[in-house]
Amino acid sequence: MASANVAFASIPASIRKPGKYFEFNTALAVRTLPGNLQKTLIVGQRLIAGTVPANTVVEVFSDVDAASFFGRGSVAHLMARSALQANNYMALSMIALDDAAASVAATATVTFTGTASSAGNATLLVGDQSVVVAIATGDTPSIIAAALAAQIAKQPDLAITATAALGVVTLTAKNKGTLGNFIKLSCIDTAGSVAVASTAMAGGATDPTIATALATVFAAGHNIIISAWNDVANLTALRTHLDNVSGALEQRGAIGIYAHTGTLAQATTLAASINSGRISSILVPNAFEESCEVAAAYGAVVASEEDPARPLNTLPLTAVMASPLANRLGRSEQENALYNGVTPTEVGPGEKVQIVRAITTYTLDPQGVPDTSLLDLTTIRTLDYVRKSCRERIALRFPRDKLSARTADKVRSELLDVLFKLEELEIVQNVEQWKSGLIVERDLQDPNRLNAKIPTNVVNGLHVFAGRIDLYL
Numbered sequence: 001m002a003s004a005n006v007a008f009a010s011i012p013a014s015i016r017k018p019g020k021y022f023e024f025n026t027a028l029a030v031r032t033l034p035g036n037l038q039k040t041l042i043v044g045q046r047l048i049a050g051t052v053p054a055n056t057v058v059e060v061f062s063d064v065d066a067a068s069f070f071g072r073g074s075v076a077h078l079m080a081r082s083a084l085q086a087n088n089y090m091a092l093s094m095i096a097l098d099d100a101a102a103s104v105a106a107t108a109t110v111t112f113t114g115t116a117s118s119a120g121n122a123t124l125l126v127g128d129q130s131v132v133v134a135i136a137t138g139d140t141p142s143i144i145a146a147a148l149a150a151q152i153a154k155q156p157d158l159a160i161t162a163t164a165a166l167g168v169v170t171l172t173a174k175n176k177g178t179l180g181n182f183i184k185l186s187c188i189d190t191a192g193s194v195a196v197a198s199t200a201m202a203g204g205a206t207d208p209t210i211a212t213a214l215a216t217v218f219a220a221g222h223n224i225i226i227s228a229w230n231d232v233a234n235l236t237a238l239r240t241h242l243d244n245v246s247g248a249l250e251q252r253g254a255i256g257i258y259a260h261t262g263t264l265a266q267a268t269t270l271a272a273s274i275n276s277g278r279i280s281s282i283l284v285p286n287a288f289e290e291s292c293e294v295a296a297a298y299g300a301v302v303a304s305e306e307d308p309a310r311p312l313n314t315l316p317l318t319a320v321m322a323s324p325l326a327n328r329l330g331r332s333e334q335e336n337a338l339y340n341g342v343t344p345t346e347v348g349p350g351e352k353v354q355i356v357r358a359i360t361t362y363t364l365d366p367q368g369v370p371d372t373s374l375l376d377l378t379t380i381r382t383l384d385y386v387r388k389s390c391r392e393r394i395a396l397r398f399p400r401d402k403l404s405a406r407t408a409d410k411v412r413s414e415l416l417d418v419l420f421k422l423e424e425l426e427i428v429q430n431v432e433q434w435k436s437g438l439i440v441e442r443d444l445q446d447p448n449r450l451n452a453k454i455p456t457n458v459v460n461g462l463h464v465f466a467g468r469i470d471l472y473l
Contacts, residue, residue, distance in 0.1 A: 008023060009023060009025070009400075010023045011023050027396055027397055027398075027399065028397070030393075030396055031417075032421070033389050033418070033421050033422065033425070034388055034389055034392050035306075036306040036307075036308065036385055036388075037091055037306065038090070038091065038223045038224055038302070038303040038304075038306060039091050039093065039220075039221065039222045039223050039224070040083070040090055040091060040092050040093070040222065040223065040224040040225075040226065040299060040300070040303045041057075041092075041093050041094065041095065041217060041220070041222040041224070041225045041226065042060075042076070042079050042080065042083060042092065042093075042094045042095075042226045042228075042296055042299070043094075043095055043096075043097070043210055043213045043214075043225065043226065043227055043228060044070070044074070044075040044076035044079045044094065044096050044097075044228040044292060045070075045074060045075040045076055045096060045097055045098070045099060045175045045177065045179070045208065045228060046069075046070040046071055046074050046075075046076050046096035046097065046098060047070065047071025047072075047073070047074040047174060047175065048071070048098075049071040049072070050068075050069055050070040050071040050074065050076075050096065051068055051069055052069040052070065052096070054096060054097055054098045055095065055096075055097065055212060055213060055216050056095065056096075056216075057093055057094070057095045057216065057217055057220065058093065058094060058095075059091075059092065059093050059094075060080050060084075060092045060093065060094050061092070062084065063077075063080065063081045063084060065080075066079075066080030066081065066094070067157070069094070069096075070094070070096045071174070072156040072157050073156055073157050073158050073159050073160075073174045074096070074159075074174060074175055075096075075159075075175045075179055075228050075290075075292055076094060076096040076228075077157070078157075078159060078290065078292070078293050078296075079094075079226070079228060079292050079293060079295070079296035080092070080094060080296070081157075081293075081319070082289065082293040082294075082296040082297045082300075082319040082320075083226070083296040083297060083299065083300040083319075084300070085297070085300075085318050085319035086296075086297040086298075086300035086301050086304075086317060086318045086319050087300035087301060087303055087304045089304075090300055090303045090304065091303075092300075093220075093222065095213045095216060095217060096213075097208040097209075097210075097212065097213055098208065099175060099176040099177060099208065100176070100177065100206045100207060100208045100209075102206045103176035103177045103204075103205065103206040103207065103208075104176055104177075104203060104204060104205040104206060105172050105173045105174075105175075105176040105177075105180055105203070105204060106172070106173040106178075106180030106181045106183065106201040106202060106203050106204030107170060107171060107172050107173070107201065107202070107203055108170075108171045108183075108185055108198065108199045108200060108201045108202065109168055109169065109170055109171065109198065109199050110124060110145070110148065110168070110169040110171065110185075110187050110196065110197075110198045111141075111167060111168045111169075111196065111197050111198070112141035112144045112145050112167045112168075112169075112189070112194060112195070112196050113141055113167065113194070113195045113196075113197075114141065114193045114194045114195050115138065115139065115140050115141075115193060115194070116135050116136065116137055116138060116139045116140075116144070116191040116192060116193060116194050117137065117191075117192035117193035118137055118191060118192035118193075119134070119135060119136055119137050119191060120134075120135045120189060120190035120191030120192065120194070121133065121134055121135060121189065121190050121191070122135055122144055122147075122148055122187065122188070122189040122190075122191070122194075122196060123187065123188050123189070124148060124152075124185065124186075124187045124198075125184070125185065125186045125187070125288075126158050126159065126160060126183065126184075126185060127159065127183060127184055127288050127289050127290065127293075128288045128289055128321045129155070129157070129158060131148065131151050131152055131155060131158070132151070133147040133148050133151050134147075135147075135189065135190075135191035135194060139191070139194075140167070141166070141167025141194075142164075142165075142166055142167050144167070144189075144191075144194065145164040145165070145166075145167045145168060145169045146164045148162065148164065148169050149162040149163055149164035149169050152169075152171075159173060159174055159175070159180070159183050159290070160172060160173055160174060160183065161174060171185070171201070173201065173204060176204065176206070177204055177205070177206060177207040177208070178204050178205060178206075178207050178229075178231070179204065179207070179228060179229070179290060179291070179292055180201055180204035181201050181202055181203070181204040182201070182261060182290045182291055183201045183290060184201075184287075184288055184289075185198050185199075185200065185201060186198065207229050207231065207234065209233070209234060209237065210227060210229060210234045210237050210238060211234075211237040211241075214237060214238065214241040218241070218244075218245060221245075221252045222252075222254055223253070223254050223255070223303075223384075224254065224255055224256075224257060224299050224302055224303050225238065225241075225242070225254060225255070225256050225257070226256075226257045226258070226295050226296055226298075226299035227256060227257065227258045227295065228292035228295065229258070229292070230258045230259065230260055230270065230281075230291055230295075232270065232273050232274075235256075235258060235270075235273075235274050235279065236273075236274070238256045238258075238279065239256070239274060239276045239278070239279055241256075242254050242255065242256050242276070242278040242279065243276075243278070246278060246384070251387065251391065253380075253381075253383075253384030253385075253387065253388065254278065254384075255278050255279065255280060255302070255360075255377065255380060255381065256276070256278060256279040256280070257279075257280055257282075257295055257298055257299035257302065258279070258280075258281055258282075258291075258295050259281065259282050259283070259284065259291045259292070259294035259295035259298055260281060260282070260283050260284075260291060260342070261283075261284055261285065261286065261287040261289075261290070261291045261294060262285065263285060264283065264285065264329065264333050264336060264337060264342070267281060267283045267337070267342045268336070268337065268340035268341065268342055271340060271341035271342050271361040271363075272340065272341065272361075272363070274341075274361045275341065275361055275362055275363060275364055276360065276361050276362055277360045277362035277373075277374030277379075277380050278360065278380055279360060279361050280298075280302070280343055280358060280359065280360050280361065280377050281341065281342050281343060281361055282294065282295070282298045282342075282343040282344075282345060282355070282358075283329070283337060283342050283343065283344055283345060284317075284320060284323060284345050284353060285323055285327045285328070285329065286323045286324065286327035287320060287321070287323055288320075288321045288323070289319070289320055289321065293319065293320070294317065294320055296319075297317040297318065297319040297320050298317060298343075298355075301315050301316075301317060301355065302358065302377070307425075307427070308378060308381035308382045308384065308385040308427065309378050309381075309382045309426065309427045309458065309459045309460075309461070310378070310461070311357065311358065311376070311378060311461035311462070311463065312355045312357075312358040312377070313355060313356065313357055313358075313461070313463065314348065314354050314355065315354065315355050316348070316352040316353060316354050316355075317345070317352075317353045317354070317355070318352075320353045321351075321353070322347045322351040322352070322353055323347075323353075328346065328347055329344050329345065329346060334346065334356050337356075338356070338357060338359060339363075340363060341359065341360065341361035341362065341363045342359075342361070343355060343356070343357065343358050343359050343377075344356040344357070357376070357461075357463055358376070358377040358378070359375055359376055359377060360374055360375065360376075360377055360380065362374045362375070363375075376460070376461060376463075378458075378460075378461055379458055379460075382427055382428075382458045382459070383456065383458065385427065386422060386427070386428060386454075386456050386458075389418050389421075389422060390415055390418050390454060393414050393415070393417075393418050394411065394414065394415070397410075397411075397414050398410075398411065403442070403447075403448060403449075403450065407450065408440045408441060408442065408450055409440075411440045411450060411452070412438060412439075412440040412452075415438060415440065415452065415454060416431075416435060416438060419431045419435070419438070419454070419456075426459050427458070427459055428456055428457055428458055428459060429457050429458075429459050430457045431457075433457075434455040434457060435455075437453065437455040438452075438453065438454060438455060439452065439453040440452045
């Protein structure tokens with residue numbers, strides 16, 4: 001038998017042949033904390049033209065990849081483009097679903113009247129993308145409408161298709177379902193004697209369910225999951241998935257992201273229905289982009305910050321255009337959002353849409369009592385990283401150890417080392433103060449089990465500074 005302080009993994013104690021035997025032990029090699037790369041998953045809708053089948057996970061490195069994999073102008077393609085514009089170096093995977101069997105596509109019309117008395121242009125804005133056609137003197141509504149439909153066909157990254165007849169352009173969302181209802185349209189013309197009127201996209205109905213995709217990726221270990229949809233049914237399925245994969249048995253901590261582009265009242269009502277410390281909602285009222293694109297941009301920004309305790313305040317959503325001034329959130333509206341589980345945005349210098357403070361939708365405990373324990377998104381991300389750090393250290397140090405009277409002290413020493421290193425990185429704090437509460441003990445029922453209580457005082461974000469300026473004359 002080996003000595004009490006030296007144990008061997010591959011050199012048996014029964015050797016009798018003379019020799020000098022050495023083995024390699026790497027269990028003590030790693031003294032640092034693990035990395036925190038944020039593996040991100042986007043769940044969206046594909047088109048039949050996409051080369052990657054539905055419900056198949058694929059890594060995406062560029063807009064070109066996404067266009068090929070899911071079809072140009074699809075929900076999934078536009079989300080990938082938005083995410084990569086916001087964070088070009090993210091570790092991005094995607095899984096796309098087909099349109100639901102009973103789904104209906106959203107439609108709208110653009111109607112031209114009057115024959116052009118002078119030359120000009122007709123410009124259709126689809127989200128944040130422009131479609132421009134020239135109008136010559138004498139052009140009739142039918143000519144102008146046909147030209148606009150033809151130009152739309154030449155811009156396949158648009159989320160719509162078009163047909164023209166008798167001066168009316170009918171626009172149809174490429175993906176069926178409710179997301180098409182949120183494609184923003186506006187049209188103007190500069191030709192003399194020509195008038196143009198457009199209707200809003202409407203009529204889209206019946207979305208696919210996210211549950212199928214989430215079942216496929218259950219064991220994949222993504223840290224951030226971005227949902228194209230923001231309805232209660234799909235977000236409830238996302239909440240259930242996150243609770244399951246992040247629980248004490250699975251231990252693959254993850255958060256969910258969705259966006260809202262409607263009113264503050266709509267956004268806070270939805271957040272209250274979700275009430276999850278692992279799901280964050282961002283609000284950009286009346287955004288030019290679809291809510292799924294805003295969600296992708298927000299999720300990409302979250303993924304860009306690998307320090308789980310560092311706030312995301314002021315970080316811009318690069319792929320999102322600033323809303324019209326009348327639709328931007330004022331200070332009181334931002335406060336209302338922050339008290340009701342919604343991450344507000346504001347427009348900073350350079351007309352950049354910025355995160356005010358990233359929070360979760362969790363506002364009430366199971367008794368319905370207001371609870372701020374998981375208010376900030378940094379809190380749950382920090383807890384996930386602390387768990388990961390402790391778990392990996394124990395796995396490295398004690399892969400096949402015996403449980404003796406000495407083991408608990410050795411495990412406690414390793415956990416304390418992890419906590420002090422986390423404190424050096426300003427992820428946790430006051431370790432010395434709380435270390436007496438770090439307990440590692442044998443289980444009273446299972447002789448092969450150790451139990452530990454690990455006090456964790458997370459580092460909070462500096463969100464508010466208050467000062468009083470005293471005037472002396």
